Amino acid sequence: MSFILRALRRPAFRFMASSYSTTASEAPLLISPSQLNKDWNEKQKDIVILDTTWFMPNAPRDAYNEFQRKRIPGAQFLDLDKVASSHELGLKHMMPSNAVFADNCENFGIRPSTHVVLYDTHGVFSSPRALFMFRSFGHTNSSILNGGLPSWNAESFTIETNPPSVSPPKSQYFFQSYEQMIANSSLNPSTSVEAELVLDARSAGRFTGKDAEPRPGLSSGHMPNSFSLPFGAFLKTVQGPQGSTYTVFREPSEIRDELDKAVGAAHAERIVKGEATAVTTCGSGMTAGILWLGLKILNAPKIGLYDESWTGYAMRETSKIEKA
Structure with a gap:
């Protein structure tokens, strides 16, 4: 039995501390470029840095090719589509076995004691999804680099351009199945205390059905009794060198304000206090990770993620789709 599989069977540590601080058993959710640079230089053997960049299927860019040309020194590439389980509908980047x-x-040289630092080249886009995966498997010694590669570059830290050398524990982190989402969609969160609050990270236009989905032939719209909360609401754009821009997470108070706007102050309070479970979803399970991490920054204790998200839901003819 591998040491990682043995580690996966140990009880997961329950997150109680501030999202901007660390405990003996758990790394901060967000780490700054200066902190990563300091830690990397002081204890390089205890840190693994992973580039988790992912692009939409219709984007004319290849994440791995870009990684080979530009990355944080010592980083390795984590392909979220390849480190995944097969799916009956052929969906990508599903949770792995x-x-x-x-x-x-x-393969990445990650031990139970390793601090895993995840980043992407957007700033913040796909790295929260990768963090959700690590934390779901009980590896709480994991963080994302806030602002990703652009923030690292903006602080003038070294960029590497040469070719690179090349049963889970019980946890509060969980991902939802289609059957669970269907059962929950019949429950009105305003009248049922058992209803999970479903937060949809897609754009408002896709949520209402006004705008088309980027995946051909897939209907837009939303699940019954879900809330629209576009992932960009938890992020802000900052200016980098030479006019470049990238995204970072907003401050916790601003994230809470956006949550209040999306679901109402009463529901938001229930989520933060753990009186209600929040389930994040998006187009294919990628940007749902941004909402998931934003809620973790607020210390919300009960958060799920619908792995196959809207693509899996809308592909099934039996799914009820609402618009407007």
Whole structure:
């Protein structure tokens, strides 16, 4: 039995501290470029840095090719589509099996004690999804680099351009199945205390059905009794060198304000206090990770993620789709 699989069976640490601080058992959710640079230089053997960049299927860019040309020194590339389980509908970047996750951890040289730092080249886009995966498997010694590669570059830290050398524990982190989402969609969160609050990270136009989905032939709209909360609401754009821009997370108070606007102050309070479960979703399970991490920054204790998200939901003819 591999040491990673043994580690995955240990009880997960319950997150109680501030999202901007660390405990003996858990790393901060967000880490700054200066802190990563300091830690990397002081204890390089205890840190693994992973580039988790992912682009929409219709984007004319290749994440791995860009990684080979430009990355944080010592970083390795984590392909979220390849480190995934097969899916009946052919969906990408679904949660991996225990064995797949363990094998990839070993390939990256990740031990139970390793601090895993995840980043992407957008600033903040796909790295929260990767963090959700690590924390779901009980590896709480994991963080994202706030602002990603652009923030690292903006602080003038070294960029590497040469070719690179090349049963889970019980946890409060969980991902939802289609059957669970269907059952929940019949519950009105305003009248049922058992209803989970579903937060949709897609744009408002896609949520209402006004705008088309980027995946051909897929209907837009939303699940019954869900709330629109576009992922950009939790992020802000900052100016980098030479006019470049990138995204970072907003301050916790601003994230809370956006949550209040989306679901109402009463529902937001229930989420933060753990009186209600929030489930994040998006187009394919990627940017749902941004909402998930934003709620973790607020210390919300009960948060799920619908792995296959809108693509899996809308592809099934039996799914009820609402518009407007």
